[in-house]
Amino acid sequence: MKLYTSCDLAFEIPAPTPFVLMLRPRSGMQQWITREEYRLVPSVSVFEFTDNYGNLCQRLVAPRGIFTVYTSAEVMTADHVDQARGAPFVEVQKLPDAELSYLLPSRYCESDRFGQMATEITAGQRAGYDQVAAIAAWLRANILFAPGSSNIPVSAIEVNLKQSGVCRDFAHLGIALCRSLSIPARMVVGYLYQLDPMDLHAWFEAYVGGRWYTFDATQAELKGGYVVLGYGRDAADVAVYNQFGPAVHPTTQTVCVQRLKED
């Protein structure tokens, strides 16, 4: 399907503040950007680079005052998310080199502490896709989805204690559980068509059966309409904005996703 996505952020900046933004979706295996817009008001110098995960990142210094970022895109993305019951676990020694780093614990996914819990949740499942599906089902059944309930990221351990969280928290706990079973798992941030309430979204992918599959325990069923802004080990890697110095929060954050007629 073809989607129009936009994200507008406004900040009130008390003193010149360095930012790293991750708001330009990349064309790749999963999506094709046919149109894109990226406007900063006031206009400032921006340097774009590609990070270790292949994300396009924008560096700038926001000047004092109101600083607004307008981004939008038109994106071709899949109508349906691939699912693959029975797709097998990939033995660690057969993983591509590049996926190995997604086995390691990271800031918000302390996978080194979840071995026993993951084993219990996935008891009786075939190793691979079915284990991840069991983890996603467990998350959906046991963690209360409370959009908007948290501002600062908390880690999988903390989410598991609270038993409730935002989309990012679901992803962190899902990733930690997967990695503890030696299944590579990564965080994805971006947009989802018909997300309710509409906002930026986070979900996760797991590497089984020789490729990455999408999982999203916040949704009753996996539908298409995902647009990726960035991949990483966890929220620390894929902040849509990373700001340095005294904390500055957006005064407004407006996200929109609409379906477009295809040519």
Place this chain on the structure above:
Amino acid sequence: MKLYTSCDLAFEIPAPTPFVLMLRPRSGMQQWITREEYRLVPSVSVFEFTDNYGNLCQRLVAPRGIFTVYTSAEVMTADHVDQARGAPFVEVQKLPDAELSYLLPSRYCESDRFGQMATEITAGQRAGYDQVAAIAAWLRANILFAPGSSNIPVSAIEVNLKQSGVCRDFAHLGIALCRSLSIPARMVVGYLYQLDPMDLHAWFEAYVGGRWYTFDATQAELKGGYVVLGYGRDAADVAVYNQFGPAVHPTTQTVCVQRLKED
């Protein structure tokens, strides 16, 4: 200045043909893409990747029939090209690792055969920027600029024999001469505001005084208004379209560069 650029290509494809395109400008140190469009008719699956030089490349298979590529962008770019008379030669042992590959001979820049000629052209110049400026001046004085005169790339040796060429040929000979003096030099393809006749353009950059500087011997004077589509060792690396199998040439290629009012 803010520029609108567009390049539309149409091909008549006799049989399904793999293509690699390099038509999406990247934001980076030198330019900021505020709006961008990339449309294929008919629509086909595209996979985008980043090559060794940091360029965004689009892979696809063009189907039988008329295949059209429409790309456009709005780009903030410098009003003036930096020039730096006297900027010193960087000793090879002090070059960043990444620039070393721009010292090596490449397909169309046989720098291993130009040592003596480069030494003669730059006699009496301070090592560094002034040598490159002397090379550009020599090209301008000695090679006849004949836009549209060549379709298949020829190499620096061939250009030097013919003593005439298109923009790409000027760049190849300039690069070969620089590298033979141990000055890293690279090919750039893209757009130039007010290029006459308007078309895609090629020029070169040389690394002196600790950074890359723009040189363009096809122009009487260096003005601003450059928009980069790709960097590489020579034309082999930065073909705007690379097509595999029996040769297919565009039936139309329309390039447009216009100045926009800034916000």
Place this chain on the structure above:
Amino acid sequence: MKLYTSCDLAFEIPAPTPFVLMLRPRSGMQQWITREEYRLVPSVSVFEFTDNYGNLCQRLVAPRGIFTVYTSAEVMTADHVDQARGAPFVEVQKLPDAELSYLLPSRYCESDRFGQMATEITAGQRAGYDQVAAIAAWLRANILFAPGSSNIPVSAIEVNLKQSGVCRDFAHLGIALCRSLSIPARMVVGYLYQLDPMDLHAWFEAYVGGRWYTFDATQAELKGGYVVLGYGRDAADVAVYNQFGPAVHPTTQTVCVQRLKED
């Protein structure tokens, strides 16, 4: 100085187990490997790759039974560790792209939770090297160095609660404190001449004044004789051995560092 280093590990493997080792030191900016040996008994197939941080990593499957890894090297390394009182803080917008990832929180360095503590520890210091030196001094004065006291890595938050730790713990807390001040900091594992008791070692580096500097709060004074095996965000990235599946610990781990006469 020229050092001989060796690390021998023996494991008792109950079932074939995938490993990723990081035991081959790399020549680079800081050290030159003149001789090196890497022997596995029994001999198995090994695939070596370079990770995101430039470390050489060895992938293999250890067979059932006793599995032994013998590594040794002869390394030229600096006699003295560079120190630079007053070296200035590098503003985030001026950091090289590659160093930005060392500002982010990571598994064992929850820098997002240490802002106030770091500000207190470094009160009155010039921004940059002196802040890091104050952090190292604080660690040395306040955290009890207890080599051999911990087997599984704990995080900076946990170390700060315990107020004691091994070399890895000192590094994690130091890194978390630096990053919370927007100073890039990274973990280093390797060897240290005259470390007492001799073992593999961990320390950290901070990026100030335009380069990386070595800090090691476990030592009364910074001397030369460091040999690097790997760099990373924290212990999760630079495990000398990473093993997948049911935990297997070395039955013996013998580390040796000796000074050699130079040619």
Place this chain on the structure above:
Amino acid sequence: MKLYTSCDLAFEIPAPTPFVLMLRPRSGMQQWITREEYRLVPSVSVFEFTDNYGNLCQRLVAPRGIFTVYTSAEVMTADHVDQARGAPFVEVQKLPDAELSYLLPSRYCESDRFGQMATEITAGQRAGYDQVAAIAAWLRANILFAPGSSNIPVSAIEVNLKQSGVCRDFAHLGIALCRSLSIPARMVVGYLYQLDPMDLHAWFEAYVGGRWYTFDATQAELKGGYVVLGYGRDAADVAVYNQFGPAVHPTTQTVCVQRLKED
């Protein structure tokens, strides 16, 4: 098999000269380095980096006088070279991104000029491995192998005119012919057990059937015993030593390859 390899180079340096060496074999998919030695007399500072092709490169400035490089290694390598009659051509759109650059023409492999010749040589062959085998057979039948006959690299076009050449020339012409058929091909330099006369060696690899295969038209039959020092597009990328400034040639170059008893 287990091999001992060594390469000793001595230069008479008239003035301090920057060098980039490529004399440290890397462990990887095809070989495992169990012991290695790299000695410079006189000892100088060396910085090692990894180039775009994954090769370890050593940068240094050779001082005035006699400068000697001693390198040796013990390497586990395959007893037999894999061959795969019938392995199919990989359509360009299915090639991994990383292999695409090995389709492009390069300094010594002007593949853009060999389409017709390659088509004739491979007439009647199944697309893929068999085409490359036909190219190798053609080279062996038609180009006179004249070891030691050339010092400066010449290109595939020149080799084809001369109809004779050294191992490097065979590789260049083979690569150019493969690429003109849209088969990725790359240059390899290293050692070969029982090469006669013993010297450094060059051969090529072609990507068919989903992996790289070794071809060496200088040898009557493909046997095992290859040790790789570097991969690249052609000789420009994989010079065992690259020296900048006035040309300096080794006064002695001693290469040795011996079989070792395995443990």
